[in-house]
Amino acid sequence: MDPVSTQHVAEFRQFNRYFTRRIGALDDHYLGQDRPLGEARLLFEIGDGVSLRELRTRLGLDAGYLSRMAKTLQAQGLVRISVHPHDSRLRMVELTRAGRIELKEQNRRADALAAGLLDGLTTAQRDRLTEAMSTAQRLLRLAAITVAPVDGAAPDARACLDAYAADIDARFPEGFDRSDLVRPEEVSGEAGAFFVAYEEGRPVGCGALRRLEPRVGELRHVWVHPDARRLGLARRLLTALEREAAARGFTVLRLDTHASLTEAQAMYRSGGYTEIPPYADHVYGDHWFEKRLSGPVS
Amino acid sequence: MDPVSTQHVAEFRQFNRYFTRRIGALDDHYLGQDRPLGEARLLFEIGDGVSLRELRTRLGLDAGYLSRMAKTLQAQGLVRISVHPHDSRLRMVELTRAGRIELKEQNRRADALAAGLLDGLTTAQRDRLTEAMSTAQRLLRLAAITVAPVDGAAPDARACLDAYAADIDARFPEGFDRSDLVRPEEVSGEAGAFFVAYEEGRPVGCGALRRLEPRVGELRHVWVHPDARRLGLARRLLTALEREAAARGFTVLRLDTHASLTEAQAMYRSGGYTEIPPYADHVYGDHWFEKRLSGPVS
DNA sequence: CATAATCTTTGACTTTAGTCAAAGGATCGC
DNA sequence: GCGATCCTTTGACTAAAGTCAAAGATTATG
Numbered sequence: 001m002d003p004v005s006t007q008h009v010a011e012f013r014q015f016n017r018y019f020t021r022r023i024g025a026l027d028d029h030y031l032g033q034d035r036p037l038g039e040a041r042l043l044f045e046i047g048d049g050v051s052l053r054e055l056r057t058r059l060g061l062d063a064g065y066l067s068r069m070a071k072t073l074q075a076q077g078l079v080r081i082s083v084h085p086h087d088s089r090l091r092m093v094e095l096t097r098a099g100r101i102e103l104k105e106q107n108r109r110a111d112a113l114a115a116g117l118l119d120g121l122t123t124a125q126r127d128r129l130t131e132a133m134s135t136a137q138r139l140l141r142l143a144a145i146t147v148a149p150v151d152g153a154a155p156d157a158r159a160c161l162d163a164y165a166a167d168i169d170a171r172f173p174e175g176f177d178r179s180d181l182v183r184p185e186e187v188s189g190e191a192g193a194f195f196v197a198y199e200e201g202r203p204v205g206c207g208a209l210r211r212l213e214p215r216v217g218e219l220r221h222v223w224v225h226p227d228a229r230r231l232g233l234a235r236r237l238l239t240a241l242e243r244e245a246a247a248r249g250f251t252v253l254r255l256d257t258h259a260s261l262t263e264a265q266a267m268y269r270s271g272g273y274t275e276i277p278p279y280a281d282h283v284y285g286d287h288w289f290e291k292r293l294s295g296p297v298s
Numbered sequence: 299m300d301p302v303s304t305q306h307v308a309e310f311r312q313f314n315r316y317f318t319r320r321i322g323a324l325d326d327h328y329l330g331q332d333r334p335l336g337e338a339r340l341l342f343e344i345g346d347g348v349s350l351r352e353l354r355t356r357l358g359l360d361a362g363y364l365s366r367m368a369k370t371l372q373a374q375g376l377v378r379i380s381v382h383p384h385d386s387r388l389r390m391v392e393l394t395r396a397g398r399i400e401l402k403e404q405n406r407r408a409d410a411l412a413a414g415l416l417d418g419l420t421t422a423q424r425d426r427l428t429e430a431m432s433t434a435q436r437l438l439r440l441a442a443i444t445v446a447p448v449d450g451a452a453p454d455a456r457a458c459l460d461a462y463a464a465d466i467d468a469r470f471p472e473g474f475d476r477s478d479l480v481r482p483e484e485v486s487g488e489a490g491a492f493f494v495a496y497e498e499g500r501p502v503g504c505g506a507l508r509r510l511e512p513r514v515g516e517l518r519h520v521w522v523h524p525d526a527r528r529l530g531l532a533r534r535l536l537t538a539l540e541r542e543a544a545a546r547g548f549t550v551l552r553l554d555t556h557a558s559l560t561e562a563q564a565m566y567r568s569g570g571y572t573e574i575p576p577y578a579d580h581v582y583g584d585h586w587f588e589k590r591l592s593g594p595v596s
Numbered sequence: 597c598a599t600a601a602t603c604t605t606t607g608a609c610t611t612t613a614g615t616c617a618a619a620g621g622a623t624c625g626c
Numbered sequence: 627g628c629g630a631t632c633c634t635t636t637g638a639c640t641a642a643a644g645t646c647a648a649a650g651a652t653t654a655t656g
Binding site (some may be wrong): 002003004005006007008009011012013014015016018019020022023024027028110111114115117118119120121122123125126127128129130132133134135136137139140141142143144145146232236 | 309418419428432433435439
């Protein structure tokens with residue numbers, strides 16, 4: 001990856017400063033109005049029933065600190081704390097009626113604040129702002145996602161393949177049979193590789209590389225979680241797989257995909273893949289692609 | 299102005315949340331490394347010589363709190379505190395050599411953090427991110443700017459005209475004579491109006507409306523501070539002036555501008571102004587425009 | 597020139613945020 | 627069924643952030 005130019009760094013920091021000072025600070029100040037910020041945030045994160053453990057990891061809080069804050073909210077009648085039905089070590093927290101009202105009020109205030117900030121703009125300018133923000137957010141999310149090789153039998157790998165299978169099953173008119181998935185040993189060690197994309201610790205995508213014949217590899221199960229689509233993650237996975245293939249001395253990569261996955265086909269085409277006749281009789285493929293690799297990528 | 303749609307509010311808040319949680323929090327955490335955040339921020343805001351008063355209003359701090367923080371930094375040898383040369387009530391703070399080194403280190407860390415966040419992106423993606431951020435920032439700044447009528451003799455009005463005159467003087471080959479500026483009484487009360495644009499309390503632009511003859515007004519001195527250009531502020535000032543003109547029953551607005559101000563001409567044209575023959579013998583005008591107003595704007 | 601206003605310092609607080617360790621109850625793995 | 631592990635609670639702290647008011651030193655104002 002290219003080193004980051006000082007120009008980019010400067011502009012990025014410039015925006016950070018402006019934004020956190022102007023918006024972030026304001027937000028915090030208003031949200032917590034008559035309640036400590038920590039408690040207000042907690043209230044916000046408790047949807048309908050979360051475990052303390054979940055909150056603790058999500059917000060990165062100390063166990064003792066969290067326990068006490070939850071207790072304070074309980075004393076104020078805003079949340080109900082109960083024992084987890086299946087694991088009595090865990091505590092479940094949920095909003096009471098009063099808590100939901102309080103949260104609504106909190107949201108109302110935050111909405112009013114946001115509306116006040118946007119007030120001076122025309123509708124067209126608001127549209128442009130919204131678009132710029134969503135572009136920025138997409139790119140920031142993408143930047144935060146890491147792609148790492150994992151063992152084909154690792155839980156994260158299997159979880160991705162399960163999600164992939166369910167996804168395809170719902171999309172294909174003919175359904176999808178899990179027996180078509182790669183077996184762990186096909187994508188481990190000498191035989192191949194498996195990559196998982198992580199966003200804040202959660203697997204949000206995957207891709208497999210399998211040896212078809214000497215010097216020829218096959219890409220399979222390139223998949224991106226619905227929440228992480230349209231970020232450009234598939235291309236990142238593709239790059240990682242191709243780099244791995246090149247490192248393993250493959251000169252040709254093949255793959256098949258389904259007619260209904262038109263975005264996928266467009267991506268492969270623009271990535272240098274060309275359509276070829278079927279090279280195997282996979283049940284679910286009906287478009288076949290190939291790309292010649294140009295030596296190991298540095 | 300249109301009411302803000304819930305869609306815009308939702309997207310705006312969505313971005314806020316993501317950004318403050320991902321970037322803002324991180325930033326704070328790293329910046330303050332071995333020093334309380336408050337002190338780190340203070341160090342950052344002390345360029346070369348600011349008064350405590352300035353810092354107090356800029357950062358919104360309690361006087362006592364600030365006094366103590368400054369003292370802590372002084373004790374660490376990072377800043378020098380002296381009495382203001384012209385007003386012995388004020389204290390001036392400036393960085394010492396050690397303070398500048400410390401600040402540099404702080405910046406280095408923040409840069410490294412930013413570079414780390416951008417690391418996963420390609421150069422093209424970084425470009426797009428930078429562009430989206432600067433668009434967002436421009437629009438957020440514009441949204442924060444208010445345009446208000448002030449008396450033509452008010453200090454803010456005179457300050458803007460001074461800046462305007464200096465600006466024009468530097469731009470025009472023939473210089474600019476301040477006697478051409480409107481006199482306060484020409485833009486006060488019945489005779490006309492004067493608008494000033496404020497960004498965070500500072501005047502950053504102005505525009506004057508003057509009665510030429512019955513039902514005919516003239517726009518003069520539409521000016522935007524160099525720091526606030528390319529935000530769309532001139533157009534906002536124009537809108538405010540036209541609204542005011544319509545409210546006063548003017549049916550025609552005229553103005554003159556200089557050949558060297560091509561952006562200004564483009565703006566007037568796109569705002570519905572058409573070029574006309576000279577309507578007076580102003581020294582500095584060489585392009586003349588007119589617009590017919592279509593009744594009071596609501 | 598007296599009075600009001602401005603700016604800073606100091607003392608005495610409070611609240612928030614957060615840490616650490618010990619202990620108790622529950623579940624998991626063998 | 628026993629020890630290791632996990633989750634929460636509680637007690638005992640600390641540091642940071644912030645508030646309030648009184649007082650001292652200057653400067654502005656009528």
